[in-house]
Each structure stands twice: as structure tokens, then as C-alpha cells.
Amino acid sequence: MTNSTSQAEIVRQSLKRRYRKERRFRAYGIAAIAVALLALVTLFTDIISKGYTGFLKTTVTLEVTLDQDLMFLEDATDDKALRMADFKAPLLAALQKEVPQATSEREDQRALNGLVSSYATNELKDALKADPSILGTTQTMTFLASDDVDVYVKHKGDTTYSIKLSERQQQWADQLVEKGVIENSFNDVFFSHGDSREPGNAGVLGAIVGSLLTMLVTLFLSFPIGVSAAIYLEEFAPQNKLTDFIEVNINNLAAVPSIIFGLLGLAIFINLFGMPRSVPVVGGLVLMLMTLPTIIISSRAAIKSVPPSIREAAEGIGASKMQVVLHHVLPLALPGMLTGSIIGMAQALGETAPLLLIGMVAFIVDVPEGFFDSATVLPVQIFLWAGSPELGFIERASAAIMVLLTFLISMNALAIWLRKRLERRW
Missing domain, CATH: 1.10.3720.10 (MetI-like)
Structure with a gap:
């Protein structure tokens, strides 16, 4: 009787040890899966948090007067005249209307010019080339903001991003955002353009x-x-x-x-x-x-x-x-x-x-x-x-x-x- 009892006890202890090992092994497996899922979630969270703003573009909408005298352009159908024309002047004039506190001094004009993309003049030129009849008229046109403005508008207050705009440009940008001149929208440029030296104009x-x-x-x-x-x-x-x-x-x-x-x-x-x-x-x-x-x-x-x-x-x-x-x-x-x-x-x-x-x-x-x-x-x-x-x-x-x-x-x-x-x- 004693031997049979001791044998049963040995079997019960052996089963307990086996079940404990199985539970530990199951716990190790669950822990491994949890760590893998945590790493995956961390990776996707980091990518999405940094990348979702890439699907947004920052634009500047202006009332641009295509003044012939200001642009030194008499005939918009003449390719040579278009190459020689000044397309920066009407853009600066349109920005000056939206930011009246900016002076005509060179420093202020340079700061104003830093609010729009350097490709804005090419967009203006292409618009005139496509429709020469708009010369001498006032057109509502939307341009890409400069890269510095894009970073500032999207990541204002985020200490992980260094803002390169001057304090004066930041004030102007805030003012234009309040007026609805600067706004964010879906970044169709990202899916319709190739690579570029400027991030705002770069696409995949x-x-x-x-x-x-x-x-x-x-x-x-x-x-x-x-x-x-x-x-x-x-x-x-x-x-x-x-x-x-x-x-x-x-x-x-x-x-x-x-x-x-x-x-x-x-x-x-x-x-x-x-x-x-x-x-x-x-x-x-x-x-x-x-x-x-x-x-x-x-x-x-x-x-x-x-x-x-x-x-x-x-x-x-x-x-x-x-x-x-x-x-x-x-x-x-x-x-x-x-x-x-x-x-x-x-x-x-x-x-x-x-x-x-x-x-x-x-x-x-x-x-x-x-x-x-x-x-x-x-x-x-x-x-x-x-x-x-x-x-x-x-x-x-x-x-x-x-x-x-x-x-x-x-x-x-x-x-x-x-x-x-x-x-x-x-």
C-alpha cells in the first residue's frame, strides 16, 4: 500500500513538473510574440508619425497681377521675351499685398521671396506660355510654399524639427495661415513628380x-x-x-x-x-x-x-x-x-x-x-x-x-x- 501510494505521488509530482514546463514554454512563446508585435508596432508608429505629413503639401494662394511693365514683357507668345522676363516681381508684389508691413527694402523682399518655392517663377512662366491672353490680368494662383515654410507650418512647436525661418518670417507665415493664404492640402505633387533638389517639389x-x-x-x-x-x-x-x-x-x-x-x-x-x-x-x-x-x-x-x-x-x-x-x-x-x-x-x-x-x-x-x-x-x-x-x-x-x-x-x-x-x- 505504501509503495503504491509513493508511486502515485511520484507520478503526480512528475506531472506537475511537466505541466509547469509546458506553461513556462507557452509563456515564453507568448512573450516572444508580444515582443515581436511591440517591435512591429513601434516601427510602424515611428514611420507613420514621421511620414504622414509627407502626404500633405503647403501652398500659398495669391492674387497675382501679370503687369507687363513690372515683368518687362510685351508679348507672351515670344519665347525669347519669356526667357528674359522678370517673373519674380509680380510674385513679390502679390506677397506685399498680403503682408503690408513688409517694406520695399532688399532684406524684406528677400524674406518675402523665401515664403514661396523657387519653382513658383517657373509655374508663372508655364501659365503664361499655356495661355498668353492672361498677360495684363489679375489671376488667382496657387504655388508651393518654400521648404522652410512647409516645415514650419507642419511642425510648429515640435522641438525635434529645427525651424529655419526668421522670427519675422514666422510672424508673416502665421498671419498668412490665419488669412487662409497658406494652407495644407493633399500632396498630389508627391505622386505626380520625379525627384527634385527641393523637398517640396520631389515625388515618387x-x-x-x-x-x-x-x-x-x-x-x-x-x-x-x-x-x-x-x-x-x-x-x-x-x-x-x-x-x-x-x-x-x-x-x-x-x-x-x-x-x-x-x-x-x-x-x-x-x-x-x-x-x-x-x-x-x-x-x-x-x-x-x-x-x-x-x-x-x-x-x-x-x-x-x-x-x-x-x-x-x-x-x-x-x-x-x-x-x-x-x-x-x-x-x-x-x-x-x-x-x-x-x-x-x-x-x-x-x-x-x-x-x-x-x-x-x-x-x-x-x-x-x-x-x-x-x-x-x-x-x-x-x-x-x-x-x-x-x-x-x-x-x-x-x-x-x-x-x-x-x-x-x-x-x-x-x-x-x-x-x-x-x-x-x-
Whole structure:
């Protein structure tokens, strides 16, 4: 009786210890997930808090009198006269009306001119060029505010931002904000312009188009090559030392740092073949090399998941090996192949290091129109803006990160949807 009681007690103590270990292990797992979620929330909060203002622009709305004498312009249809005209004078006159306490002294005029973007004169010139009949009239026009005014209006009172406006300019800016002359609105410039030396006029359209062209090259090369290689290795290649060597190297290439592929692209495509730098074709070829291992591995896994009974049934009714693969195995494995390819493309979209080595770090103002036009991509654009000393570029870098994350999350969501929508359960 005593022995049976002691044995039962030993079992109970053992169970208690086991349950305590299980609870501790569960608590460690919950803690790890909580830490990961906390880090993720902190990251997104920091990015959003710094970047949401990048989706806002600060504008100045003025009643501009296009006086011929003031501008030294008699004929707005004459390109030479337009190049020689003074477009700064009517802007300063319009600002003088809104800020009557500003004098005509050079210092005050310079301070007034610092309230609007340096591109305002170009906008005025373009407006006259588009419609010469407005010469001599008064027009209500909206211009971008200067970068210093933009930072002041958006971040007034925030000690993390250094305000570069003088006290007098700050007073004028506050006065114009109260009058509704200076206001914030949706930053359409951010999505309709390329890069610029001034943060207020900088946009991500050029980087988005460059990323799209680069991804198209990557997709149209890597997907057929990767799927073909996976089909051959899984269905047709003989099992020997050569195929084993190829398989090992494919698995190793998937873990190679991306900058190595940039060095490979620099050596082969640019130095050996003489292809131009900083173009989507070269960028797509480099990212294709980086993405191929991921697509091959995921495609092979998808092919392996097709039950052998499918192949046996097809062969039993007289189908050839090629017919079995093309008509039965490939359609059933295609959802997994697409999922792996989308994940690989999402990884390529976020890459910066390999593209830096092939020259896609250049300052590109124009939006690329073809695969051989100079271009940049979103990750590189973020890299350039994040390293800029201007505060306006910091918020635009954070806003561009939000745009990039939107694309990446969308691509991963598409991969999950395709997997759920097309996968077959056996």
C-alpha cells in the first residue's frame, strides 16, 4: 500500500513538473510574440508619425497681377521675351499685398521671396506660355510654399524639427495661415513628380515607374526560367552527381547576400557586355539572378506536392511523360509556383544593395518612359532621401517607405489569396 501510494505521488509530482514546463514554454512563446508585435508596432508608429505629413503639401494662394511693365514683357507668345522676363516681381508684389508691413527694402523682399518655392517663377512662366491672353490680368494662383515654410507650418512647436525661418518670417507665415493664404492640402505633387533638389517639389512617380519597369523585366525572365528549371530537375533530370551538385548550389544561392548579385551584374552585364548603367533592363537582370533560386525551390516544392497517383493515372491511359507534366502536374502545381514567385518578386522589390552597384543610385528627375531610360527604384529613392540633410526629405523618405510597404503587403496578400483560392487539397 505504501509503495503504491509513493508511486502515485511520484507520478503526480512528475506531472506537475511537466505541466509547469509546458506553461513556462507557452509563456515564453507568448512573450516572444508580444515582443515581436511591440517591435512591429513601434516601427510602424515611428514611420507613420514621421511620414504622414509627407502626404500633405503647403501652398500659398495669391492674387497675382501679370503687369507687363513690372515683368518687362510685351508679348507672351515670344519665347525669347519669356526667357528674359522678370517673373519674380509680380510674385513679390502679390506677397506685399498680403503682408503690408513688409517694406520695399532688399532684406524684406528677400524674406518675402523665401515664403514661396523657387519653382513658383517657373509655374508663372508655364501659365503664361499655356495661355498668353492672361498677360495684363489679375489671376488667382496657387504655388508651393518654400521648404522652410512647409516645415514650419507642419511642425510648429515640435522641438525635434529645427525651424529655419526668421522670427519675422514666422510672424508673416502665421498671419498668412490665419488669412487662409497658406494652407495644407493633399500632396498630389508627391505622386505626380520625379525627384527634385527641393523637398517640396520631389515625388515618387519616377521611382514607382522605375520599380515597375524593373519588376516587369525580372518577372518575364525569372518566372519561365525558374519554372522550366524546376520541372526539368524534378521530372526529367537523372539522379547523379551532377544534378546533386546543381541542387546544392541552387539551395546555397538562395542564401547568398544580395550585394553579391550586384557585383555579378556589374561584372557581367556592364563591364563585360557594355550595357548602360542605371536602366531598368540591367536592374531587372540583376534581380532576376537573385530571384531565380527562390522561384526554383518553391516550384520544385509545388511539383513534389502533386500526388504520384496523378502521374500514374495519366500514364495508365497512355499519356507521354511530357503530356503528364504539361497537362496534369503543371496545372496542379501552378498555384504554389505563383505563390513562390510573388514572394520572390516582393523580396526583389525591396532590394537596394544590388541596384546601388549598377548605378541606379543616380539623381533622376525625369520619369522613365522605357526599359533603357535612366531610372531609379523606390528602395534606392528612400536611401537617397534618408541621407539628405534637409528635413523635408526625411518626411518624404518616411512617406515613400509607407508607399513601398503598401506594395509589399499587397503582393504578400495576393500570394496568400492565390494560395487559398487555387490550392487543391488531396
